[in-house]
Amino acid sequence: MIRRNCSPMTEANHSQHRYRALYRIRRFEETVLEKFPTGVFFGTTHTYLGQEANAVGVLECLQQGDIVFSNHRCHGHFLAYGGDARALFAELMGRATGVCAGKGGSQHLQWKNFYSNGVQGGIAPVAVGMALAEKFKGSPAVTVVFLGDGTLGEGVLYEALNLASLWRAPLLFVLENNRIAQTTPLELALAGAIAARFQAFGIPCTELDTSDVEPINAAAQELLGRVRSGDGPQALLLHTQRFGPHSKGDDTRTPQEIENLKRQRDPLPIQAARLTPEWIAQIQAEVDAEISAAFQQALADPFPTAEAL
């Protein structure tokens, strides 16, 4: 496994770093679900619980200038990209200090080269356009776009696949297949096979079924390497599991089913097994403090006023 694209770290602090990234998303999202009933957040939210290894594994490979386009389930992607927890809490709370000053809310983030939108599928051609723009400008930047399995229902995605492939956009499609869309199981929404959907447009698709951040990162490195060297768009199909409800309290799966998923597929214990208990405790303590402080700071932040319009 070549890690040429990652910042140089020893294997030990690399593992620590990843655990921290995973745990940071976990704590953020747990806090969101825990605090939602208190009325501090506006609207609704889609947490990334259970899927943390995807964002962390893939986005660790980013280089300066690379672009991420994310969807409704964007908190994990945003945090793994390096986004600030306080700014994200503040955005969910509709505060002036939020990522988009409270205008966007949970699904509509923009910061540096990170973007998200809450309309299924429509982000795919936009991401292709970004990738092409960087190519046309002669920039080495690549683009990563995150999509869910349910989003394979949207036609515009296939227009994007065709265009990306035709014009060799430097783009990685990351398809997070948690086998459910809101409440609809994959089987009721998808005919044929996901990988074949990409391949039919001449886009190679690599498939992985794990919650372990290491192989996800390895595969993403490999594919992003190909994208960077001009091989055209690539797809990474990540079979994964959603631990939480779709948004809040709208899970139609049995608690038993979810318990099973958590036992079998939690990325945190898998990564924790690579660390000493001391490190785990230390990272957890630090992140707990960070997230709790971020939440409290956001809560004290001002609401936007009419000038923001």
Added chain:
Amino acid sequence: MIRRNCSPMTEANHSQHRYRALYRIRRFEETVLEKFPTGVFFGTTHTYLGQEANAVGVLECLQQGDIVFSNHRCHGHFLAYGGDARALFAELMGRATGVCAGKGGSQHLQWKNFYSNGVQGGIAPVAVGMALAEKFKGSPAVTVVFLGDGTLGEGVLYEALNLASLWRAPLLFVLENNRIAQTTPLELALAGAIAARFQAFGIPCTELDTSDVEPINAAAQELLGRVRSGDGPQALLLHTQRFGPHSKGDDTRTPQEIENLKRQRDPLPIQAARLTPEWIAQIQAEVDAEISAAFQQALADPFPTAEAL
């Protein structure tokens, strides 16, 4: 080759019947292009010259109640379905006696179970809905939808493929690949492979590269047989050639290129080889008379008036 679905004919008059159907489309379309400059027709037109064997081969398999949804290049499909030449001429001429009383024009036909629309791709889900409706009603009718290679660019087509496959719609997709869309060659518009596009959605695709109506008919029989017996949607990919301009006088291919196509791929001489010169002469004479009379009658037909609104 099983012809269980076709009206009983002897092999000889079957061949004659097919030649007549092919030649009828040919003469109709030639008349359209020839008369267009005289100003008798409104708007524009897309002729079926060169592709006649597709419509004739496929639609010969229809049974009572079966449905056809066609696209902008619909004259050939309409005539092969059994449509009246005079009513079609009249529609192109905007007369009250036209297929849709002049409201639809060249691309927007409706008669019995035949429908067409001029918006690329959008007809695909509509055809799926028709197929499903017949299934839900317990009717044995199947639906055939005609699409061009260029239409593979439209996203809604893939929504339709997914839905058709998921719900096992009794539907045959006929993809007429004339390797060009208006002026755009296939290579500039299509990544990957056409057959794979269907297969990725779990729809089997049979591919044929011929202008001979016989194997086209055989393949269509076979596939419609599967559709009728509940195997779900099927795709028939017909590699074909457009002899005429996209609409009128807008061909960017060289005359040489088109001459070559005609020499190699004209369905009429292929079918003529199965008939005696006498039969050919007789059919031609009859069809020439029919088309010419149809044209003249339509020309004498009245225009619609304000009451038609």
Added chain:
Amino acid sequence: MAMRSVLESLNQGLLRAFTAIPSVYLLGEDVLDPYGGAFKVTRGLSSAFPQRVLTTPISEAGITGLAAGMALRGLRPVVEVMFGDFITLIADQVLNHLAKFRWMYNEQVTVPVVIRTPMGGRRGYGPTHSQTLEKHFIGMPGLHVIAPAAIGDPGDLLYQAIHKTRDPLLFIENKLLYLLPLQSEEQADFTIETLPGADKPAWNGLPESTFPTPCYRLRVRGAPPATVTLAAYGYMAHIAQQAMLELALEHELFCELIVPTRLAPVAAGEIRASVARTQRLLVLEEGTRALGWGAEVLAQVAEAPGAGLRAAARLAALDLPVPASGALEALVLPGAPEVIAAALKLAEKQTLSI
């Protein structure tokens, strides 16, 4: 009997349609029980009619096209678009397919499809889940648009639409309406009249709809004759009622409120009739102003000979996306305080012009 909510009424209307009409099918995302749809309007349907309730992939255009095909072949499909914000995805199917077929095919077919969708903000869902977009669909030839308020029997309106329409019909449900109790004519604070519906929409060539789409007139009970006409539909009618009470009690300004349920073809006759009495018109809408329903109403009133219009205004959302932050959302979307202010402004004009 407990007061029914709009949600219960709509749910019962759907159940009734499924029970009475075997050709009714439902297509929508996440509509199966126990979930029963994102806003629960379809709850119970899939249990009672498992064969006719189809939960779909996330393919708004695809399922709308499917419904068109089903309708062309004799069924009566109902489509649920999970959020009204996504009707943009069905625009081509609606405008270039469903709404065109009947006329373009010379009346040889009908396309009885009902497309239901929830619109509206005030829940902090942010820019892509809070919009009021029906204005972009009102005025497509061949498309009916209907919107219930918390008045009368929304479920029956839905039932009638499913049962009787021959044309595609967009049925707009404001999200905040769902939990409101239905108002009836014995409403404590208001008198509610159902207007005769003299106002048959004139739709060139396309025969009018074959079921009644009531239009209501509300007045504060016991108030003197109104000097301002308010016009609003859907949830904005509820906001208008709140404003009317306060205008009457605090400002002694008396309004009558006209609440149509038919939005397309736009029928402003009942509004015009009210304006003929009051000479002052304030049109309210939750969507943005430009080329909105209010523009058409105002235009129809201004065009009418002898309208006698002395002052007119529209109150609509600011011309911006709907922000997620409640602090901003309340500034962008019109509420009762804005209605009150706008009505007072209109009335001041009256004072000045006397």
Added chain:
Amino acid sequence: MAMRSVLESLNQGLLRAFTAIPSVYLLGEDVLDPYGGAFKVTRGLSSAFPQRVLTTPISEAGITGLAAGMALRGLRPVVEVMFGDFITLIADQVLNHLAKFRWMYNEQVTVPVVIRTPMGGRRGYGPTHSQTLEKHFIGMPGLHVIAPAAIGDPGDLLYQAIHKTRDPLLFIENKLLYLLPLQSEEQADFTIETLPGADKPAWNGLPESTFPTPCYRLRVRGAPPATVTLAAYGYMAHIAQQAMLELALEHELFCELIVPTRLAPVAAGEIRASVARTQRLLVLEEGTRALGWGAEVLAQVAEAPGAGLRAAARLAALDLPVPASGALEALVLPGAPEVIAAALKLAEKQTLSI
């Protein structure tokens, strides 16, 4: 110098944009030479700038999304939608992506995309290739809509839009405009004034556009003061001119015609100013009436305090699809005879009310 046509002017505007601005790209179906696009507006571009002219698959939504992405990353893409009838396919990209990004992302991005498309009928293309659909896009917060007429310099307007816009912009070209010669201020039959553009569109929060979008006033040369204001854009302005001549010569009815090039945000100030003089307004449009541009213009005029409006009307297409048959198409779309009749009717009201 031979009189340039609108087509030539637009083509030159595009060439100028490509020459002057290295970040301009074109995306469209069949835009390569020698074909140069279905209506030839892009002819010559692909030969001169092969790297920056991308002929695309038939993927209207896809290429619009691509353009959004390119614009977010610093390019200035121009999209050609082959027929305006298909803007329904890009509705979601435009409304929920392009037009929202700048505001929703708190002004941290810009989306300078110009989407050009030909609209209009009178060529017998039938119900899916003859429509005038911009009304469904006027009034989307964040989207500019501009439409040239055969007056001034349409190519420069297009150039300015490509060069200067920070927001998505829909550029509407009527098909019948293409071959019209450009009119200049020395036009024989008409005086043409370019109005000062005092009428900056008020767009809450979104800074106004940064380039001038001229508004013209036309009068029959030597005619007495007008008693009717006509308002029209695009090809309807040409039809209005034909009608004005006949109204002046045959009926001694004198009109002034206001021709804006900016449709969104809707700016009716110059029209209001004219109506303040004439007190009579006839708004013309080729699209269907309901919630059209004319509705907004009329509403803005009616709302304005002291508008002094004595009679107002709209002339629009009948509320039907556009039929293919020329015999019917001429009945559905408004032409000069209908303009004349409508203006006379408006003027009769004048006679009656005196």
